[in-house]
Amino acid sequence: MTAAAPLLDLGRERAYVRDLGRAFAGALVFNIPLLMTMEMWEQGVVMDRWRLLTFIVAGLPLLYGLSYYAGFSKRRGLVNDALDTAVALAVGFVTASVLLILFGVVEWDAPPREALGMVALQAIPGAMGALLARRQLSGEGGGDTDEDQASYFGELFLMTVGALFFALNIAPTEEMILIAYKATPVHILALIAVSILLLHLIVFKAGFAGQEEADHPLKAFFHFTVPGYAIALAVSLFALFLFGRIEGHSVAGVVQTMIVLGFPASIGAAAARLLV
Structure with a gap:
């Protein structure tokens, strides 16, 4: 028995x-x-x-x-x-x-x-x-x-999580608003370029799916880096909305602040593989 x-x-x-x-x-x-x-x-x-x-x-x-x-x-x-x-x-x-x-x-x-x-x-x-x-x-x-x-869309989801985690640590602070206020158009353009460059570099170090595309950097750029930066900006805009950082500001001011917050968010998106 x-x-x-x-x-x-x-x-x-x-x-x-x-x-x-x-x-x-x-x-x-x-x-x-x-x-x-x-x-x-x-x-x-x-x-x-x-x-x-x-x-x-x-x-x-x-x-x-x-x-x-x-x-x-x-x-x-x-x-x-x-x-x-x-x-x-x-x-x-x-x-x-x-x-x-x-x-x-x-x-x-x-x-x-x-x-x-x-x-x-x-x-x-x-x-x-x-x-x-x-x-x-x-x-x-x-x-x-x-x-x-993870599938391709699973990787994009993980990038969203990483971007949100980093953005939440910065979005409530006054320093982020001050940086956006002091930044000139040249600073903003440079910040966009550096954000995209760092995201692109970290993606390969972090071991995302599709790593075989490392031999085709242009394809990988459009496959992961561009969507990743778009995700970082979208998450940044959501964080600004969440903490009431949009009301009372011009469209140009909101965009500038979003780009500033998009810098840590893009690093979080790229480093999602290191976190998860």
Whole structure:
């Protein structure tokens, strides 16, 4: 008579606990700059709630895609990816809540609207860090995982994630607005050229799919670099909209600020392979 399978696989549960611990570490490592940025605290208070809701709703499919390509655990499949997404979001909320309370930013008697706004705004970047934890913190980065087999559109998705992660670290700051204000047309054109050049160079170093196109740099330029820079600019525009950096500015001013923010966003897009 065959013995019944144990209801609880201790080895698997211990592995999941380790994965969960790495998820918290990833949320902390990747989100600590935002958690200690005053502009992010202010945005959590003053940001229109519909903008915050838009950010969370837009972030959910990004988190699911990141779970599919990376994930903080080895479990795969539609349901497991959805569960990893939910757990990563919970990790992001818990990490942000604990640290903002620890820093004295969120006080016990703070209005619920303000406290929830500050925590929710930090939860999505924290969840991204949680989902990147296995690749970055477990020493398994060289494995043959789903992101190594990503399709062309999968690569563009990863570039979007990288661009968003970098843009979120810069978009709330006043320095970004100051740089855009001080920049001349020559500075802006030079920034576009440098952004595209760095993106093109990093793409090959980062090992994107289609690396065989390295022998055809012009083809690769139009295949990855141009779409990657367009993604960086689109993500930058979304970040400016999210943080209310568009209202009250001329079209030329918005475009100039978008190009300035597009510089770190393009580096994030190119370095997506190094992050994921």
